[in-house]
Amino acid sequence: MAYFFPYSMKSFLNGFSFLRGMPQPYKRSRSLRRVKVKVSGGRTVTHYKKRKPGKAKCGTCGTILKGTLRERPLKMSKLPKTKKRPERPHGGNLCSKCTRSLIVEKARSQ
Numbered sequence: 001m002a003y004f005f006p007y008s009m010k011s012f013l014n015g016f017s018f019l020r021g022m023p024q025p026y027k028r029s030r031s032l033r034r035v036k037v038k039v040s041g042g043r044t045v046t047h048y049k050k051r052k053p054g055k056a057k058c059g060t061c062g063t064i065l066k067g068t069l070r071e072r073p074l075k076m077s078k079l080p081k082t083k084k085r086p087e088r089p090h091g092g093n094l095c096s097k098c099t100r101s102l103i104v105e106k107a108r109s110q
């Protein structure tokens with residue numbers, strides 16, 4: 001038996017989606033995103049993951065900020081600070097245009 005089935009019977013049956021039956025109700029909704037993951041053994045499995053948060057926006061003009069990551073809080077806490085926002089004054093809060101105009105305005109007022 002083991003010779004004909006090198007992997008377990010359960011993983012063999014998992015190859016046929018029609019044999020596994022209906023997915024659990026929370027897996028049927030689209031509130032979770034589906035990520036196809038290739039596992040060892042050559043199978044491709046669908047992993048259900050929470051959706052990523054929205055993109056970071058500029059504090060004054062509201063444009064989408066470049067150089068900022070879009071990840072879940074747990075992954076963000078594990079990443080270095082330099083990967084999360086650009087290394088300049090007001091990086092990650094204001095866009096480059098607004099930062100420039102703010103610096104120019106401050107220099108003129110002094």
Ligand SMILES: [Zn+2]
Pocket residue numbers: 058059060061062063094095096097098099
């Ligand atoms: Zn801006």
